[in-house]
Amino acid sequence: MSKKTKQFRELLLSKDLEFLLEAHNGISAKIGEEAGFKGLWASGLAISAQYGVRDSNEASWTQVLENIEFMSDASNIPIMLDGDTGYGNFNNVRRLVRKLEQRDIAAVCIEDKLYPKTNSFIDGDKQELADIEEFCSRIKAGKDAQIDDDFSIITRIEAFIAGWGLSEALKRAEAYHEAGSDAILIHSAKSDPSEILAFKKEWGDTSPVIVVPTKYYSTPTEVLEQEGFSIAIWANHMIRSSIKAMQESAKQIFESSSILTIENEIASVKEIFRLQGVSELKEAEANYLPKKETTAEAIILAASRGEAMGSLTDDQPKTMIPLKNKSMLEHITEIYRNHGVNNIHVVRGYKKKAINIPELHYIDNDDFDVTSELSSFQKAIEQIDGDTYCSFGDVLFKPYMLDLMDDSEDDLVLLIDTQWRDSVNKGRAADYVKCSQPHSRANYTDPIFLDSAGETLDEESIHGEWMGIIKISSKIIPLIKNEVNALSKGEDFHSMKMHHFLEHLCKIKQPIRVVYTTGNWLDVDTLEDVIRASNFI
Ligand code: SPV
Ligand code: MG
Numbered sequence: 001m002s003k004k005t006k007q008f009r010e011l012l013l014s015k016d017l018e019f020l021l022e023a024h025n026g027i028s029a030k031i032g033e034e035a036g037f038k039g040l041w042a043s044g045l046a047i048s049a050q051y052g053v054r055d056s057n058e059a060s061w062t063q064v065l066e067n068i069e070f071m072s073d074a075s076n077i078p079i080m081l082d083g084d085t086g087y088g089n090f091n092n093v094r095r096l097v098r099k100l101e102q103r104d105i106a107a108v109c110i111e112d113k114l115y116p117k118t119n120s121f122i123d124g125d126k127q128e129l130a131d132i133e134e135f136c137s138r139i140k141a142g143k144d145a146q147i148d149d150d151f152s153i154i155t156r157i158e159a160f161i162a163g164w165g166l167s168e169a170l171k172r173a174e175a176y177h178e179a180g181s182d183a184i185l186i187h188s189a190k191s192d193p194s195e196i197l198a199f200k201k202e203w204g205d206t207s208p209v210i211v212v213p214t215k216y217y218s219t220p221t222e223v224l225e226q227e228g229f230s231i232a233i234w235a236n237h238m239i240r241s242s243i244k245a246m247q248e249s250a251k252q253i254f255e256s257s258s259i260l261t262i263e264n265e266i267a268s269v270k271e272i273f274r275l276q277g278v279s280e281l282k283e284a285e286a287n288y289l290p291k292k293e294t295t296a297e298a299i300i301l302a303a304s305r306g307e308a309m310g311s312l313t314d315d316q317p318k319t320m321i322p323l324k325n326k327s328m329l330e331h332i333t334e335i336y337r338n339h340g341v342n343n344i345h346v347v348r349g350y351k352k353k354a355i356n357i358p359e360l361h362y363i364d365n366d367d368f369d370v371t372s373e374l375s376s377f378q379k380a381i382e383q384i385d386g387d388t389y390c391s392f393g394d395v396l397f398k399p400y401m402l403d404l405m406d407d408s409e410d411d412l413v414l415l416i417d418t419q420w421r422d423s424v425n426k427g428r429a430a431d432y433v434k435c436s437q438p439h440s441r442a443n444y445t446d447p448i449f450l451d452s453a454g455e456t457l458d459e460e461s462i463h464g465e466w467m468g469i470i471k472i473s474s475k476i477i478p479l480i481k482n483e484v485n486a487l488s489k490g491e492d493f494h495s496m497k498m499h500h501f502l503e504h505l506c507k508i509k510q511p512i513r514v515v516y517t518t519g520n521w522l523d524v525d526t527l528e529d530v531i532r533a534s535n536f537i
Helices: 002-014 026-035 042-049 061-074 089-103 132-145 167-181 196-201 220-228 237-256 271-274 277-290 307-313 328-338 372-379 400-406 474-487 498-506 528-537
Strands: 016-022 040-042 081-083 107-110 154-159 183-186 209-211 231-234 295-300 345-350 361-364 387-393 395-397 411-417 432-435 448-454 464-472 512-518 519-524
Touching: 002 016, 002 107, 002 132, 002 154, 016 026, 016 237, 026 040, 026 237, 026 271, 040 061, 040 183, 042 081, 042 237, 061 081, 061 089, 061 448, 089 107, 089 132, 089 307, 107 132, 132 167, 154 167, 167 183, 167 196, 183 196, 196 209, 271 277, 295 328, 295 372, 307 528, 328 345, 328 395, 328 528, 345 372, 361 372, 372 387, 372 474, 372 498, 387 395, 395 432, 400 411, 400 464, 400 512, 411 432, 448 498, 464 474, 464 498, 464 512, 464 519, 519 528
Parallel strands: 016 040, 016 231, 040 081, 081 107, 107 154, 154 183, 183 209, 209 231, 295 345, 295 387, 345 361, 411 512
Antiparallel strands: 387 464, 395 519, 411 464, 432 448, 432 464, 448 512
16 A cells, blocks of 8 residues: 555545545544545544534644544544644644654645634634735745655635635635645635635636535535546534434433443444454464463372383383383373473372472372372362362373363363274273263254263263363362362272262262363373374374
């Protein structure tokens, strides 16, 4: 896209009648652009009005400047500032031009009156016009000050407004043109276009002529087109429409003491976000901000030996068996760390000294040979308060499994493999589950919960196999601690596994969310599993 100054020049010089829409702040500028306008009129009247002051230079020129800076940033189309009289003499105009260029404003329009100005529609005929020579000095100084050759200075002739005739208007147009003005804005307060048409007829194509049909609004646009005007400015229609909308809304809300009936009549908050470009910020945040570390912790239950591995576990527990030159435990901890989980607790028991990976937090279950999984879990959970993942030292899984659990906001989340019939665990001890619904591709939205868990479920009722990974939210940690501690009073606690605990939680009606998935995990129990695991990594 070309420079805004160049875009404006193209509008000014195009053969067709072009249009500028009034805008008075960033959001109205953006709305005008989205509607399809190729340029904007930063109206002095509208900018004053949105500040709640009169169009009499009550808003300082730097306040106007600040406002149009927002307009310029919020839109990609050229803006012509209604620069009133130039806020002073030649010196003020040249400083204004420099400041406008710095803010990527394409053009300024200055009118041949005196500072402080009065709006043309308030007692126009009593308004004093600037001395022609003095006004020309404003134009010359402005043109000399501009750095970009395409910046435009439009001169607005108020001769008709002030009650002077056509000849005064033409005399001024001539002088301003001579002084370097890029176009004439001929203003009229009449309800018919006679003045501007008379001017255009005499002026011809000496330079482009801009009109503001606020008062002669009933003139068909085709007439302006046919007469060869360069640009028509719809000068105040955004501020007027917003005033009406705000007045109606304010009245309705006040009278009903409610916002219920208005809700669907007004722009949604989401629409505000869209206009503000919130989505771009989200993308930028993902790009620039450091990735947040989660405060989540992990428990890895790794106390057992793994007898089925034979001599591989003579001197070390099976979690330390190397798979592609790193132990299984290191592979598992790496997955957690890559997920932002750095506080990792490992429950060790058999040959505990062999587990010596730095920066892990170790919890010892010295009764590992006479206790089972739940005793190890109890020792670990005692030390934990935050969101926690728990898995086994002999279960490998792909990293996305953690994301799958993160997608759910439930307090307890289990990953369940629907392909349990193909599992390497088929025929050996496996944690089978029955859920509130079997897996179905038709079900995309219904949440599914655990009904029952165990190694000896009736085949017909099995919906899947628990992969040995669970996510526990911090909110529910106190309850989990209480329940494990209560179970630990029982005689059979030493033989209890995690599936017994899951079954217990089902019995006390604690919802456990189930996430169905297939494969991409491995329970490493045998030597064949070790070979499989090496390929898996
Ligand atoms: C403005 O919009 O501020 C103008 C046009 O200067 S008018 O109000 O018609 O004078
Ligand atoms: Mg104005």
